């Protein structure tokens with residue numbers, strides 16, 4: 001039996017939407033811009049949660065090969081992790097990613113940006129984890145099928161570098 005590939009929540013979220021997704025690399029400039037916007041969103045989320053009476057417990061917590069953006073202790077004594085996005089609009093791909101960060105020692109998972117916070121339900125998290133298991137198994141057991149299972153989507157196609165896909169209008173080089 002082949003070992004399951006190690007995939008980040010970010011990559012796995014994209015593969016749930018389209019199993020043939022290939023990540024286009026960031027340029028250095030794009031990476032720096034992203035880091036700056038993300039840092040500003042983190043500050044806004046921290047400030048908002050502190051005003052709501054939460055206690056900040058960790059920033060960029062490294063855990064099991066992932067990095068949890070923020071961890072708070074809420075006024076009702078729950079242990080809550082936040083996945084923080086810099087974009088103004090929170091998309092399904094962001095929800096998927098946040099759900100994939102869930103680990104058993106967190107009571108709640110929240111997806112945040114500079115403007116708002118979305119608490120994910122346990123049913124949604126369980127459903128996403130099940131979809132992640134399915135896509136991992138597809139990639140391991142049927143890699144050729146996975147690589148040609150094209151599911152065009154406005155949230156993945158713009159950053160996809162799959163040169164074989166007929167839906168990839170940019171056909172960017174890696």
Ligand code: SF4
Pocket residue numbers: 018019020021022149150151152153156157160161162165166167168169
């Ligand atoms: S361009 Fe093709 S392979 Fe990439 S996400 Fe879109 S449909 Fe999937």
